Amino acid sequence: MPSPMKLREKKYLNGGFKTPSGKMEFMSKVLEKYVGKPGFEALPVYAPPKYSRESTPVLAQEYPFILNTGSRLPMFIHTRTFRLTWTMSLRPNHPAADISPVDAARLGLKQDDLIRISSPKDAIVVKANLTQMVQQGVIHMYHGHPEADVNSILEGDYLDPLSGFPGFKSTLCKVEKV
Amino acid sequence: MEKVIYLEIDLCSGCGACVVACMDQNDIFPEKGQSALRRIYQIEKGEFPSANIQYVSAACLHCQDSPCVIGCPTGAISKCNRTGAVIVNKELCIGCHSCSLACPFGVPRYDLDEKMQKCNLCMERVEAGLEPACVRVCPMKALKFEFVNKVQREKELKFAGNILNAVHKTVGHTTK
Numbered sequence: 316m317p318s319p320m321k322l323r324e325k326k327y328l329n330g331g332f333k334t335p336s337g338k339m340e341f342m343s344k345v346l347e348k349y350v351g352k353p354g355f356e357a358l359p360v361y362a363p364p365k366y367s368r369e370s371t372p373v374l375a376q377e378y379p380f381i382l383n384t385g386s387r388l389p390m391f392i393h394t395r396t397f398r399l400t401w402t403m404s405l406r407p408n409h410p411a412a413d414i415s416p417v418d419a420a421r422l423g424l425k426q427d428d429l430i431r432i433s434s435p436k437d438a439i440v441v442k443a444n445l446t447q448m449v450q451q452g453v454i455h456m457y458h459g460h461p462e463a464d465v466n467s468i469l470e471g472d473y474l475d476p477l478s479g480f481p482g483f484k485s486t487l488c489k490v491e492k493v
Numbered sequence: 494m495e496k497v498i499y500l501e502i503d504l505c506s507g508c509g510a511c512v513v514a515c516m517d518q519n520d521i522f523p524e525k526g527q528s529a530l531r532r533i534y535q536i537e538k539g540e541f542p543s544a545n546i547q548y549v550s551a552a553c554l555h556c557q558d559s560p561c562v563i564g565c566p567t568g569a570i571s572k573c574n575r576t577g578a579v580i581v582n583k584e585l586c587i588g589c590h591s592c593s594l595a596c597p598f599g600v601p602r603y604d605l606d607e608k609m610q611k612c613n614l615c616m617e618r619v620e621a622g623l624e625p626a627c628v629r630v631c632p633m634k635a636l637k638f639e640f641v642n643k644v645q646r647e648k649e650l651k652f653a654g655n656i657l658n659a660v661h662k663t664v665g666h667t668t669k
Contacts, residue, residue, distance in 0.1 A: 390509040401516050404523030405509040405533070415541060447537045447544035 346477075354476035364485035365473065371487070378434065378487035379452070384465045385483040386413070386455040394459030410463040411444040413455035414490065419445050422492060429493040432456060434486060436470055439463040440493055454488060495577030498614065498625060499644045500550055504635035507548030509533050511627035511636055515552075518615060518626035528602040530612040531627050550627070550636060553600045553612040555579045564595030569609070578614035 331337030335344035342357045349355040354362075363369035367381075388406065396402045403409060408427050424430065424443045431440050432454060441456065441463045449455050456465040466483065473482045515531040516523065523529070531552035538545045555572075559579050562570045569585035570592060572578070588607040593599075604610045615625035619638075623629070628638040637644060 389507055390513075400522065400524045401513045402509070404516075404529070405512060417540075446535075447539070447541045448546060450541055 364482055366482075366487045367485065374435070375487055378489045380418075380488050380490055381453045382432065382434065382465075382468075382486050382488035383453055383455050383484045384458050384469070386449075386457065388457060391457070391459075397457075397459040398461075408442050408444060410457070410460040411442040412457075412465075412490075413444050413446050413449040415449050415451040415453070416445045416447065417451045418490075419443060422490060424492055431491045431493050432465070432468065432488050433491070434468040434470075434488050437468040439465055439468060454490060458483075494640060494642070495575075496619075496638050497555065497577070497641050498552070498628060499637045499639055499641060501635045501637065502547065502549065504633045505533075505548040505550055506633055506635075507533050507535055508632060510630045510632055511550050514626040514630040515612075518618070525605060527604060528610075530602070530610065551598070551600075552627070553579060553614075554598060555612075555614055560595040560597065561592035561601065564591045566591055573614075573616065576614055576616050576619050578616050578619075579611070580613045580616065581609050581611060583608050583610075 332339055334340050344357075346355055347357040350357055356362075365371075366374060366378075368375040390402050390405045391397050411427070412430065412432060414424065414430075419425070422430075424445070426445050427442045429440055430443045431438050439456075441460075456463075458464070458466050466481075468488070469481065469483070469486055473486060474480065475482065511531050512529045512533055515521070515529045519530055521527045521529055531550060534549045534551060536547050536549060538547075555578055557572075559570070559572060562572060562579065566589065567585045567587055569582045569587075571580060571582070573580055583604075583606075586608040588603065588609070590601075590603070590609075592609055593601040601609050601611055615623075615627075618625060624638045628636045
C-alpha cells in the first residue's frame with residue numbers, strides 16, 4: 316500500500332512553480348508591485364536589522380553586542396527536549412549564554428560567572444559559557460529557559476518587515492558582570 | 494578476543510545521544526546528583542573563526558591489564574571472562590577511591606551511596622547478543638561495538654587509500 320504521508324515529488328514539472336511567471340523568480344513579480352513603498356524590494360537585497368550597528372549606531376554604543384537567541388545546541392530540539400532532566404544534564408551550567416573568550420577577558424569574566432544580558436526592553440541573568448563557537452561581539456543565548464526567557468527581552472514588534480518573522484538572530488544587547 | 498566499544502573520533506558531533514541512552518539503560522537520575530557512565534567533552538583548539546572544535550564521548554575503556562582491578566583492596570573490581578567488561582561488585586566496594594587514584598583516564602564515579610559506579614559494557618545486553626545502549630543510538634555511527642583488530646583493519650585500509658592519493662598527487666601516475 317502506498318504511504319499516505321508520501322509527498323508528490325517534482326510537482327513543478329506540470330504547471331511550474333506557484334509564482335506569477337510559473338518560473339523560479341530571482342526577482343519577485345509579487346514584490347515588484349510594491350517597489351517604492353518602504354521596505355519593499357523586488358530583488359533580495361541586504362538591509363541591516365532594525366537594531367544594529369548600521370541602523371542605530373547611537374543605540375549600538377550602549378548595547379554593543381549582537382544577541383542571537385536562535386542558535387542551537389545539538390542535544391536540544393527547540394524547547395522540546397530542554398526541560399527533561401536527562402538532556403538538560405548535558406549542559407549542566409544552564410541557563411548559560413555563550414560568549415567569546417576575547418570579550419569575556421575584556422569584561423573580566425570567568426567561566427560560569429553570572430552576567431546580566433540587557434536590551435532596551437528588559438534583562439535576564441544567566442551564566443557565562445566561554446567558547447570559541449561564538450564570534451567576538453556576538454552573544455548566543457538559548458531560548459526556552461523559564462527562569463531566563465531570552466525572547467522576553469526582545470520587543471514584541473521586532474519583526475521582519477516582509478515575512479513578519481521575529482528578529483531572534485539580530486538584535487542588540489549589553490553584557491555586564493553581576 | 495572480545496568486542497570493544499570503539500569511538501571514531503572524527504564522526505562524533507557531541508549530540509549526547511550516547512549519554513542519554515546510558516542514563517536510560519542504567520536508570521540514572523542526574524537531578525539527584527548521579528553521573529552518567531558515559532560523558533561527552535567539547536575540546537576547543539585555536540581561535541574563532543579557525544578554531545578546531547572536536548567532541549569526545551568518553552567512558553571506561555575496559556583495559557586488559559586494568560589498574561583499577563589491581564588497585565582495589567577488596568577485590569570489588571574484576572574483569573568478566575565472557576565479555577571482557579571491567580565490572581564492580583557494589584557489595585564488596587568500600588568507597589575508598591583507590592580505583593580513582595589508579596585509573597589514568599578519570600573514569601570512576603561515585604554513586605549516591607559513595608560506592609564506585611562505572612560503565613559495565615552493558616553486559617546484560619551484550620550477553621543477549623545486543624549492542625551496548627550508547628552504540629545502538631549513536632546517530633553518526635561514531636561509536637562502534639566491534640573487534641578492535643577489525644576496526645583497525647578498516648582504518649588502515651582508509652589510510653592506505655589516502656597514501657595512494659597523496660603519491661598520485663605529488664608524482665602522478667608514473668608506475669604501472
